[in-house]
Amino acid sequence: MNDIRQNYIDGRWQPALSGATREIINPANGELIALVADSQAEDTRLAIAAAKRAFYGKGEWRRTGGPRRADTLLAIADAIKARAEELALLDTRDNGKPLREARADIDDAAACFRYYAGLVTKPQGGVYEVSDGFGPMHAFAMHEPVGVCGLITPWNYPLLMAAWKLAPALAAGNCVVFKPSELTPLSAVELFRIFHEAGLPAGTANLVLGTGPSAGQELASSHDVDMITFTGSTRTGQTIASLAVGNLKKVGLELGGKSPNIIFADADLEGAVEWAMIGVFFNQGEVCSAGSRILIEESVKERFVARLAERANAMTIGDGLHDPDIGAIVSQAQLEKILGHIERARSQGARLVCGGERYTAGSCAKGFFVRPTVFDQCTREMDIVREEVFGPVVAVQTFRTEAEAIEMANDTPYGLAGGVFTSDGARALRVVKEIRAGVTWINCYNPTFNEAPWGGYKMSGYGRDLGVNGLLEYQQVKQVNISLQPGPVGWYRR
Numbered sequence: 174m175n176d177i178r179q180n181y182i183d184g185r186w187q188p189a190l191s192g193a194t195r196e197i198i199n200p201a202n203g204e205l206i207a208l209v210a211d212s213q214a215e216d217t218r219l220a221i222a223a224a225k226r227a228f229y230g231k232g233e234w235r236r237t238g239g240p241r242r243a244d245t246l247l248a249i250a251d252a253i254k255a256r257a258e259e260l261a262l263l264d265t266r267d268n269g270k271p272l273r274e275a276r277a278d279i280d281d282a283a284a285c286f287r288y289y290a291g292l293v294t295k296p297q298g299g300v301y302e303v304s305d306g307f308g309p310m311h312a313f314a315m316h317e318p319v320g321v322c323g324l325i326t327p328w329n330y331p332l333l334m335a336a337w338k339l340a341p342a343l344a345a346g347n348c349v350v351f352k353p354s355e356l357t358p359l360s361a362v363e364l365f366r367i368f369h370e371a372g373l374p375a376g377t378a379n380l381v382l383g384t385g386p387s388a389g390q391e392l393a394s395s396h397d398v399d400m401i402t403f404t405g406s407t408r409t410g411q412t413i414a415s416l417a418v419g420n421l422k423k424v425g426l427e428l429g430g431k432s433p434n435i436i437f438a439d440a441d442l443e444g445a446v447e448w449a450m451i452g453v454f455f456n457q458g459e460v461c462s463a464g465s466r467i468l469i470e471e472s473v474k475e476r477f478v479a480r481l482a483e484r485a486n487a488m489t490i491g492d493g494l495h496d497p498d499i500g501a502i503v504s505q506a507q508l509e510k511i512l513g514h515i516e517r518a519r520s521q522g523a524r525l526v527c528g529g530e531r532y533t534a535g536s537c538a539k540g541f542f543v544r545p546t547v548f549d550q551c552t553r554e555m556d557i558v559r560e561e562v563f564g565p566v567v568a569v570q571t572f573r574t575e576a577e578a579i580e581m582a583n584d585t586p587y588g589l590a591g592g593v594f595t596s597d598g599a600r601a602l603r604v605v606k607e608i609r610a611g612v613t614w615i616n617c618y619n620p621t622f623n624e625a626p627w628g629g630y631k632m633s634g635y636g637r638d639l640g641v642n643g644l645l646e647y648q649q650v651k652q653v654n655i656s657l658q659p660g661p662v663g664w665y666r667r
Contacts, residue, residue, distance in 0.1 A: 178209040178358065180216055180382055181365040183223035184375025189383070190215050195355060200269040200501035201492040201540040207267070209358055212383030217391035220350040220379035224321045225397050227376025228348040234377040235318050235346040239293045245371050246290035246344060252367040253283040253332075263359040264331050265493040269501030269541070270456055272493055281623070282336035285639075288623040289344035292644055308658030316648040318346035319423055320399030323392030325385070325413075326361075327405045328354035328503050329459040329563075334404055335361050337627075337638045342402075343378065345647040350379045350398070352389045356503055358382050385409060396420040400647070403427070404461070406561075407587075407632050425636030425646050427461070427628055429561045430589030433582035434464035434618055435604060437575075438473045440594035444616070446480045449567070452592065452618035454488065454545050457500055458565035459507075461633075462590035464618050466558060468581050471571040478549050478569055482527040485545040490532050492540070499565060501540045508541040511564035515546060518557035523548040523568065553584055561587070575600060579607045588630030592618040611637075 177194055179186045188210050195211040198204065210216075228235060234242070253260065260282075261275040268275070297316040304310075322342050326334040335353060342349050353361040365380045381388050393401050393416035402425035403413050410428040417424045434452055436445045452464030469477050493500035502508045508531065515529050528546030543565055551558050551568040558568050572578040582591055582604075590612040593604045601615045611629040612621065621627055626642040628634060636646050 176207075178207060178362045178382065180210050180212060180220070181362075181369070181378075181380040182216075182220045183227075183379065184369070189213065190219075195383070197267050197356075197359060198504070199266050200503055201494070202536070203539040203541075207359055209362070210382045212381050212388040214387065214391040216383065217350065217352075217381050217388050218395070220381050221321060221323075221391070221395050221397050223376040223379055224348040224350050227374060228318075228320055231374070231376075233374040234343075234348060237346070242344060242346065243290040243294050245373065246286045246293075246340065248371045249367055250283045250286035250290065252371065253279060253286065253364070256363065256367070257283070260332055260360050260363060262494070263363065264357070265500070267357045267359050268328060268331055268493075269503055270493050271498070271500045272496045274456060274500075275493070278330055278333040282332045285333075285336040285623050286340045289340040289644065292641065293344040298650075303654075308656060311655040311657055313653050315651050315653060316345075316645075317651055319647055319649055320347060321397060322347045322349045322400040322402065322647060323395075323398045324349055324351045325389050325392065325401070325403040325405070326351075326353050328357040329456060329461075331357040332360040332364060335364055337643070338402055338404075339364075339378070341638075341643045342647045343373075345644055347400075347647055348377050350381060350392060352381050352383065352385075352392065355382070355384045390416065393417050394419060398422055400424070402636065402646070404638075407634075410634055425638075426634035427636070427638060428589075428632065428634040430461050430463070430587045430629065430633050431466060431559065431561050431585045432462055432464050432587070432590040432592075432610065433466045433468050433585075433608070434592040435468045435578050435582055435594065436470065436473075436477065437578075437593075437595040437597070437600070438470040439596045440616070441596070442473060442477055442480070445594040446477065446484060448592070448594070448616075448618040449481060450484055453567040454485070454499060454565050455619060457502055457543070459503065459563050460619075462612060462619070463563075464590070464592055465562060465567055466585075467567055467569045468572055468578055469569060470578075471573050474569070474571050478526060478547065482547050485547055486527050488545050490534075490542055490544065491537060499542070499545060501542055502564060503541070505541055507563070508543065511543050511562055511566065514557060514560065514562045514564070514566060518548050518551075518555060518568070521555045521557070522550070522552075523555055523557055524550040528565070553581065559585070575604065579604060583607070583609050586632040589633035590614075590629075
């Protein structure tokens with residue numbers, strides 16, 4: 174395979190300094206689909222240096238006005254749309270997700286760039302009334318780019334997560350070093366081709382391909398990086414936060430979850446089943462906000478679980494290119510992790526209702542597939558209730574009262590998301606207000622929007638992606654004070 178995807182540093186494509194490459198595998202069949210640069214810390218240092226020169230030296234992008242930056246972002250959005258099918262195929266082939274989901278991701282990525290193109294031209298900062306103890310004064314605040322930003326994204330939404338971070342970071346005028354997951358880098362490479370064609374100044378956006386320990390760690394520890402943002406596991410997020418202390422860089426973390434989906438007896442149960450399916454089986458359950466803990470009112474549990482299992486058993490499984498209901502798990506390692514969670518749940522006493530095994534029928538024999546899995550009779554001390562599985566596995570628990578449901582929902586170190594299903598609007602709002610999580614839904618589960626902030630409480634991280642908050646993450650606020658009095662103010666004794 175002669176076509177090796179390379180790093181993009183200082184406006185040029187270049188191999189890893191060591192010459193090493195990494196294989197990218199199609200999880201649906203185990204076949205090799207690409208070779209990419211396998212970078213080390215020295216490659217990341219080159220990219221950081223390029224971003225630093227571009228921001229603090231030439232300063233071309235940060236000095237570009239908001240309207241011109243917006244024009245570039247709109248051109249990027251248009252190019253993503255023009256190449257949407259190609260990008261969707263890449264995400265399906267190296268991630269495993271169904272093609273229709275990948276297509277939706279690409280559309281959303283283009284919309285994200287378009288949203289921030291619009292937002293960056295809107296008013297920012299403020300003017301303040303101040304005391305005149307030092308004579309007449311005028312005070313205002315202005316928003317400025319943070320500087321050199323390191324961006325690290327996971328493998329579950331390859332291009333979409335790239336857009337969530339790159340669009341606001343660039344809109345704000347920063348220079349960036351971007352490291353995608355080593356498992357799913359192919360669409361990111363094409364996105365940087367789009368950046369190049371859109372005319373981003375050299376060094377403004379840099380791409381480094383490699384693993385977290387080899388290439389990503391340098392972004393967190395480098396004193397030349399002014400901000401680090403990461404989406405991924407809580408354990409890795411904790412490592413990044415500790416490494417970032419050296420120069421007290423700004424840190425944004427969107428981490429793991431074990432999110433509750435609370436269903437009361439008065440809910441539309443058929444609708445709740447459909448939304449629960451989306452909440453836990455969408456994207457093979459490889460979603461940080463997955464509703465992987467279903468808390469169901471005891472009186473309707475049997476009926477709900479029977480219907481959920483019926484729907485789960487009917488799901489089609491296969492190569493994402495054939496657009497099944499469930500695609501492949503991203504890697505052999507992740508497959509084994511999920512199967513390990515399933516085995517521990519069974520050994521700890523959870524009742525397996527359906528699924529619970531690797532799927533190997535027909536053309537899936539060489540791929541990484543797991544049947545949609547439902548566990549019943551789960552208790553709060555079980556690992557399946559406490560730990561993030563990141564796969565198509567859901568644990569069902571029961572409650573009797575509203576207070577008990579809220580207590581169970583919050584009985585987790587995580588706080589990313591949660592859902593409530595009920596026909597009682599007042600109760601829905603009461604419960605949502607009590608859930609300690611950053612993203613919540615009422616009578617639905619999973620939809621999110623570029624216009625609204627995304628992020629978690631507790632061990633699910635801090636900072637926000639998307640919305641106005643997503644732009645503010647990549648900005649610093651500067652106070653400016655202007656004296657309007659001619660001559661000295663004379664406050665000191667002569």
